[in-house]
Amino acid sequence: MLLILTIAMAMAAPSLRNFWKGNRVKDAGEQLSYITRLARTQAISDGAVYRLGIDADGAGYALYVQQASGFVLIPSNNFALPEETHVEVTKADGSSADHIDFYPNGRTEPASIRLSAAGYNDIILTCPSPTEMFSLVSAEGGAR
Numbered sequence: 001m002l003l004i005l006t007i008a009m010a011m012a013a014p015s016l017r018n019f020w021k022g023n024r025v026k027d028a029g030e031q032l033s034y035i036t037r038l039a040r041t042q043a044i045s046d047g048a049v050y051r052l053g054i055d056a057d058g059a060g061y062a063l064y065v066q067q068a069s070g071f072v073l074i075p076s077n078n079f080a081l082p083e084e085t086h087v088e089v090t091k092a093d094g095s096s097a098d099h100i101d102f103y104p105n106g107r108t109e110p111a112s113i114r115l116s117a118a119g120y121n122d123i124i125l126t127c128p129s130p131t132e133m134f135s136l137v138s139a140e141g142g143a144r
Helices: 002-046
Strands: 050-054 060-067 070-080 085-091 099-102 111-117 123-127 135-139
Touching: 002 050, 002 060, 002 070, 002 085, 002 099, 002 111, 002 123, 002 135, 050 085
Parallel strands: none
Antiparallel strands: 050 060, 050 099, 060 070, 085 111, 111 123, 123 135
16 A cells, blocks of 8 residues: 555656646746836835846846936845746837836836746736736746
């Protein structure tokens, strides 16, 4: 009986590993969606431009606020993505970008944010116009 249980667990382990990774990727997409809402709200509340900056390697992102000296990283707002997950930003004109700005008047730079991880469907957040907030347009958490 113990042998059968051991064999069953050995067969299930790889799929469980992919299940947990898929949840981490989905959670990263939800967190990114939350951060875009936070950036917009803070920009309006503080009367300052907030910037969502993407790491050069696409492995993480951070939130910045514009001050007299330029954009300054907000403490505790630097986020690493799960292993093998990549983020990229595409502006409304189709160009790649390393940031999205959120303005005090509630407007945002129109763009799409894509989170991708090998073996999983991409998570896409989009803001089609300056007056809209980012919304989830694609987030199928299962394996491809």
